[in-house]
Amino acid sequence: MAEKFISDRNLKFLMYELNDTEALLKYPRFADHSKDVFDMILETAMKMGKDIYKPLFEEMDREEPQYVNGEVKVHPKVRDVLRSAGEGGWIASTFPYDLGGQQLPFSVGVFLPTAIFGAANYSAVAYQGLTHGAAGLIVSYGTQDMKDTYLPKMITGEWQGTMALTEPQAGSSLTDLTTTGTPTDKGYYLMKGQKLFISAGDHDGCDNVIHLALGRVKDAPPGIKGISLFIIPKLRIKEDGSLEPNDVNCAGIYHKLGYKGTPITQLAFGENEDCRGWLVGEANKGLGYMFQMMNGARIDVGLAAAVISSAAYYASLEYAKERPQGRKLSGKDPLAPQVPIIEHPDIKRMLLFQKAIVEGSLSLLYQCGLYEDLEHVTEGEEKENCNLLLELLTPVAKTYPAEMGILSCSAGLQILGGYGFCEEFPLEQLYRDIRIHPIHEGTTGIQGMDLLGRKMSMKKGKAAQLYLAEVRKAIKEAEGIAELKPFAGKLTEAVALLEKVTAKQFETAASQGPEMFLSDATVYLEFFGIIAIAWQWLRQATAATKALAKNPGENDANFYSGKLAANRYFFGYELPKIQALAERLLNNDGLTVTMKNEYFED
């Protein structure tokens, strides 16, 4: 069984060498913390990942949740994990002190545990991640009464939080939600509706489940303008503090390809006309509120994908170093001993591919984490800029790690050959687990339309301009380093192509309307994503080159040299892919808009 699943050395590189996370300490919100605190959090999370999350990685998959007599039974250790997360302060890490939190930056208090625990065991960390997200909505938009009622038990991990959006007729199309809340004169709404695919929507590893659910106040306007956010507890809290059933029923769970340790549930609200929901914030503004959680969840999904890929990378690296097979092509004496497969260029190529995807994705995600932190503590234009950059990059930071992570895990599996396909090694599970990520929290198709259809033209294109300025800043810095000039040159060309391709898409929008404009939005997202990761690799290569110039010790020198190798890999093998995508995006002939459905018949 592979031991290593994530590199704390690399996380430190992201925190302190590539980025200046310490700079956050100057803001009053984070003023009580220090680099020592950040380091301790990293260290503690690494220890918990190894001791608590990793040992359950296989078990939670093999002993998947069961639906028995209307109840969802999960692995008995889920309760312990969730409680230990609560007790360790991980669920409320970013919340204010007065709500039981630690006022940590997202890039430390959420990024690190999500990355480390997720690399060790994604299914196990999903429970607390969802609770953090749901509780975060209450922190932001709930009344004091709601905070008092729900937060104390959520942040200890006693109560599970969920985000309940999807309905049978409304998956990607939130417009079509029909869950309805009828007002009463008692301050609550009587809820009725069904929800599907709700992660951790019910289970016996907690004492209650608090659903942050989208629905409509009765007679609300149609479409997304009539969507409201409700708190719907599984068990409602009586005056005396005791719990009673709230007519929330779990109708079943899904058996699925991977991510098996977390139950995905079907829920029914109000089958007996006795389901109470409490409106969060104003009526009809629910989608806006929920976007806070969704945006966070999208970053979390990208991060989960990146770190599942990290676990796959280290497992295949370990195997490649140990497994003897074949000989160097330059000396094929059959009597010579076999070499470890890492000596074969094709294996090294697959390892570099994984390293480039994993560390490139983590770098982009960490950048997003910092934008999120800065957005919260800065003011005025700086705040707006951070918000715009985060909004723009969220679909990319969700999708690139998810889509490329699948290929990355697949490459890891391939390195193990037949063993990769077998249960004795973690690759087959990681390959199954990661496949959910391009689907949940908005499919890749939805992310593509979000990026091209919404984000690129946001504030008259200001988000896009800010982004290009960031990329150019990185190029300029790299241009000053002789070894990196060729890479800076390639990224300069890529940026020019990005501008050309983007302009073409908006010309299409103007001349041919939205259907044609967005018909290749997924291709555009892929194109955009590769360039964004090239940007992050150039930044990493710049930091690594500078660090190498200072003659570090052997371990560090290897680490930085690895960064430069992965950078060469990315620019040599991955970045050229934008040419093919650009060719399509510049020559969209409308095939997918005009082709008749009947042509698929035969």
Add this chain to the structure above:
Amino acid sequence: MAEKFISDRNLKFLMYELNDTEALLKYPRFADHSKDVFDMILETAMKMGKDIYKPLFEEMDREEPQYVNGEVKVHPKVRDVLRSAGEGGWIASTFPYDLGGQQLPFSVGVFLPTAIFGAANYSAVAYQGLTHGAAGLIVSYGTQDMKDTYLPKMITGEWQGTMALTEPQAGSSLTDLTTTGTPTDKGYYLMKGQKLFISAGDHDGCDNVIHLALGRVKDAPPGIKGISLFIIPKLRIKEDGSLEPNDVNCAGIYHKLGYKGTPITQLAFGENEDCRGWLVGEANKGLGYMFQMMNGARIDVGLAAAVISSAAYYASLEYAKERPQGRKLSGKDPLAPQVPIIEHPDIKRMLLFQKAIVEGSLSLLYQCGLYEDLEHVTEGEEKENCNLLLELLTPVAKTYPAEMGILSCSAGLQILGGYGFCEEFPLEQLYRDIRIHPIHEGTTGIQGMDLLGRKMSMKKGKAAQLYLAEVRKAIKEAEGIAELKPFAGKLTEAVALLEKVTAKQFETAASQGPEMFLSDATVYLEFFGIIAIAWQWLRQATAATKALAKNPGENDANFYSGKLAANRYFFGYELPKIQALAERLLNNDGLTVTMKNEYFED
């Protein structure tokens, strides 16, 4: 549950419109047959696929083989399926009449059932495919006595056949095989050794297992020059015809990601010094013999991947036509009814991607099948040419469908969103099942080295020249059709790039040696494969355009229009990818050859 898994209309197109399978009837070997016979075989296979194989698709996955007390228990219906395949003549379809066969061409007698049964249930058809391959080796290289002893029970499906190559220390490196046969004066060898990952290597759905195993005669030369082929039965046949144990023990089976219906076994020969093997053909020539079976198996693997992708394509197409979700971007009235998701360009793009991969792969594979048939019935240069084309294209026809099939099944799964990830729909299983194909019968890395390192320079490059001539023939035909000129032009450019890239690889071989030469062989294979499929799409588009010009009925018109749409898809979205690959292949900086292993440490 999706009903359709493969298109017989498309198979007929491959047989009679794109290719002239009837032309085979002029050769004496096939003279007894007729188009009616071919049609009947297609029809029967479609019926058996639906009635026998498809109903077991899920069951054989969910009730996977178990290893109990040294025995492998498979799904109870495996025995029936194998017997019905035997009784229907499917196992011996291509064998000569005097050995119980039907002397059918491969492109009919093997291609059709492998495609159709494999699309319905790959695990179920693997048993008979392996038996066909093993029996085929005995047909080609066995003595009359061996034929009499083994074939009658193998071709009825009573006895299972296997190919037993892999050993613990020798997966991709056959050089390192150590299974040994010590000669005796009784005509047999005493065998000793272990084999791993042997498909259907033992199970209770048959009465005996006949292993076609690679090993060494004691004291044979090291390396591949000392490899011999042995028949090693699980139960050996006594003089009186009864069976007795042959000291072949199954030490266990693997639990794996997919392809679960077929057990993959670990075998031990001669633990009690009483395992008898019979040498096939001459000693030390075993690898050459086995290549017959391996080459066939590689085509079978490509075909299996293509048809698993076919099943995924039709399942996602059916879902896309039925699932309402969202609205056209051009008219987003939330009160209007939702449209089926096939109306969304991004869904159509994914369907076209699948169609292009499935039908492009099938077309290349059918082409290979015809080369195989012609190789057997022609003489002299024609025979050699067919052999060379088949040899050249085998690694491509194995790998393209396998690697792209994974992405194709993934796109199918994505179309179903959350449901794609769940067991209620077949996508998640198809996604698991197909993942074996880039691994078994030679990994993708091995295929890349085979293509670039062996096949491209075979007979001084004659295979490559023959292939280019075939592609140019297709281009020339397409150039004569106005609508296809742009595609012919693009393929002409692609061929020029292929020549340029290939020349560069051989320059590298000459100047920098084999390690650098083959360091990007996998990338070269991907590059070559895309162009090969473009060739097949142009051929299909040519046939479809000609057929459309004859004003066919509505169904046929839709079918041909679908071909043209998929051709546009392939040239618009897939062929441009060669640019990125060529850029790498023309600018290999030796990264994967020179990078130190330590750079992966951190």
